[in-house]
Amino acid sequence: MIRIGQAGIPLSCKGRTNKDGLVYTKQVLDLNAMEVQFVRGLYVMADEEAQFMKDFSKENDVELHVHAPYYINLAGDEEVDLSVEKILFSARLSDKMGAKTVIIHPGYYGENSEKKTMKRIIKNLKKIQNTFKKEKIKTKIGVETMGKQKVFGSLDEIIEVCNNVKGVVPIIDVGHIHARNNGSLKKREDFEEIFTKLKPLRLRHYIIHITGVLYEDGNEYYHLPIKKGDMPIAPLIDIVLDKNYNVTFISESPLLEHDAVYIRLQVEKSIMKRTGKEEADYRDLSEIL
Numbered sequence: 001m002i003r004i005g006q007a008g009i010p011l012s013c014k015g016r017t018n019k020d021g022l023v024y025t026k027q028v029l030d031l032n033a034m035e036v037q038f039v040r041g042l043y044v045m046a047d048e049e050a051q052f053m054k055d056f057s058k059e060n061d062v063e064l065h066v067h068a069p070y071y072i073n074l075a076g077d078e079e080v081d082l083s084v085e086k087i088l089f090s091a092r093l094s095d096k097m098g099a100k101t102v103i104i105h106p107g108y109y110g111e112n113s114e115k116k117t118m119k120r121i122i123k124n125l126k127k128i129q130n131t132f133k134k135e136k137i138k139t140k141i142g143v144e145t146m147g148k149q150k151v152f153g154s155l156d157e158i159i160e161v162c163n164n165v166k167g168v169v170p171i172i173d174v175g176h177i178h179a180r181n182n183g184s185l186k187k188r189e190d191f192e193e194i195f196t197k198l199k200p201l202r203l204r205h206y207i208i209h210i211t212g213v214l215y216e217d218g219n220e221y222y223h224l225p226i227k228k229g230d231m232p233i234a235p236l237i238d239i240v241l242d243k244n245y246n247v248t249f250i251s252e253s254p255l256l257e258h259d260a261v262y263i264r265l266q267v268e269k270s271i272m273k274r275t276g277k278e279e280a281d282y283r284d285l286s287e288i289l
């Protein structure tokens, strides 16, 4: 199954609440995923809106994810408590909405070695998982691959974290992987390597962030529209269709839903290439399996 959506309230949506964004994602864009952004500091969502998000997404089969505030450091010293708070705050709301995942940027190396950073992040994630258990929070924690050298989150690191903390899943930000490795994702084999590395995690579902990205020396500067970046997405889509992976693509490009629709068109083009027909629906893969 393929799901497609954007990170945040669509730019072209007149209403600026998450509720408006969700309805628009389904009714106007005809997409089936959305990532709610709690990225600008703490965000308040009334119970009523959370309940609406839950009911509407369920009834209309739109998968929800939540992005926790950007600045989180589970490897730091005095920042850890506040980071844990931010994650729990986002997770509780996420759970109320029935969102599948609360996505975090795990932390920074600072003065510490990679090993020590890893240890701290794993330890703190385990603590958070215990709180999840106590509070019966069903949302999973998603740890994202990061696009800068000084930020913890190479693909290998994220996989190791997921290997060590039950219930934590990787968020595969291909734009970030591409930037961190200075433009490594060009061909089918390059994307295949990602799935090969992920194999030991036995994932049944892959959450993939897609954006174009401007980078230099292994560091991302900023996100670009997919077409303006130098990372092709067709090889990734081909692998997903060939292997019948269960995938959610989230557009994190500055064009948000426009690029989500672009991803959709690319998926449908790829389906048509296989069926020889002139129509395709990204939700219906029955003819190519």
Ligand SMILES: [Zn+2]
Pocket (backbone or CB within 6 Å): 067, 103, 104, 105, 144
């Ligand atoms: Zn992110």
